[in-house]
């Protein structure tokens with residue numbers, strides 16, 4: 150089973166969020182399950198510099214949207230997965246964030262940049278010249294950046310028909326990001342004007358990349374079963390709910406996994422002391438390390454809650470901001486690592502200034518610090534309004550930092566609330582709340598505090614959380630089954 154896995158980010162080469170973690174971990178897991186997966190990545194400087202043994206394959210590509218000359222290079226990721234880099238300097242040779250310019254705004258040509266990625270992926274279906282030695286059976290695109298792949302196959306048979314048509318899969322990691330552009334872009338994107346209709350690429354008067362993918366892909370997946378259901382509703386579907394409901398027979402939710410080579414407190418090089426379910430002692434040192442890193446009062450008995458997140462509205466962190474004064478009044482501490490919405494950044498900065506002994510805030514992106522936070526906190530907060538899967542709550546389980554989450558998407562599917570029934574039979578792994586309100590968040594913080602004040606029961610819950618298996622082998626099997634359904 151040859152799978153071309155087209156994605157706009159992959160850890161550790163380029164990462165802005167969870168998509169990068171999945172793109173790094175799922176392909177090796179699929180390869181271990183018997184597939185032959187190769188990545189296709191935009192040739193950002195970090196990708197060209199980070200892939201080893203990079204060499205040119207195939208002919209020059211001269212028909213990409215928005216770019217007249219590009220090369221395909223093949224190399225290996227640090228995890229050993231083969232990866233094609235689409236070397237199109239006019240589109241990708243820019244430093245920093247893959248989507249945003251130095252002014253913090255989207256690059257104005259993002260539509261062309263990611264249409265080109267999809268175009269190159271679709272080209273593998275037709276052109277033996279792309280890589281004479283390797284033709285994919287499946288084209289698997291991720292998020293809006295790769296969502297035009299199935300649209301190109303369907304709408305441009307003049308360019309993209311080959312001896313056999315590969316199956317197409319589109320995975321939605323977050324439906325909130327859709328890639329919508331004005332209809333005047335159709336020609337530049339290589340889409341026929343006849344496709345600008347509701348049963349095509351049109352989406353509320355615009356060209357919708359994600360919409361087009363949802364319409365044309367053979368299979369649609371998203372990253373948790375609950376989110377697969379939620380995106381068919383008006384509350385979460387962001388306008389695509391009708392289309393997705395009409396395609397529910399080919400839509401499924403496969404929960405993401407965790408790469409335990411990277412996220413495991415018994416061998417994490419970033420944390421102050423190693424620990425495991427059998428010996429939790431090191432976690433106290435990690436907590437002390439975290440308190441001093443954020444200049445907080447060194448109180449071993451203070452319940453320390455933490456957030457590591459992009460600061461966007463859908464992550465629900467305004468609720469944390471509003472609940473924090475009460476949490477501090479209860480004796481709690483809080484550390485926050487994140488960046489994003491300027492108002493949210495300012496709010497957290499202000500909170501830390503008001504409570505310097507109890508609240509520490511770091512605005513920015515810091516991978517090693519995120520490990521120290523996972524290890525050093527007691528409670529890990531993910532109060533998202535919507536959360537397709539969420540990875541940090543699963544990392545927190547492994548680090549014995551009990552997740553406190555809103556019951557939505559993958560948070561609902563991965564955390565078992567410490568309600569009386571679950572607490573009695575020992576199955577609880579964290580805390581959930583339902584309504585996106587400060588009152589509900591505070592109520593579950595209070596429940597967490599009550600459990601925290603019973604160290605034996607708290608530690609039993611930690612141990613249970615730490616031994617849950619959210620590795621990638623199960624999800625990889627589910628993707629394999631899906632692929633098999635597409636290959637005759």
Ligand SMILES: Nc1ncnc2c1ncn2[C@@H]1O[C@H](COP(=O)(O)OP(=O)(O)O[C@H]2O[C@H](CO)[C@@H](O)[C@H](O)[C@H]2O)[C@@H](O)[C@H]1O
Pocket residue numbers: 165166167168170171322323372405457458459486487488513514515516519536537538539540541559
């Ligand atoms: N300031 C910071 N410093 C360091 N590290 C930071 C950071 N901010 C975030 N991170 C890291 O980025 C990743 C975030 O992953 P998530 O799954 O929580 O969210 P994201 O919304 O980006 O991903 C989308 O895609 C993923 C993958 O499918 C889904 O799980 C998710 O629900 C969906 O919204 C984690 O590895 C986290 O540690």
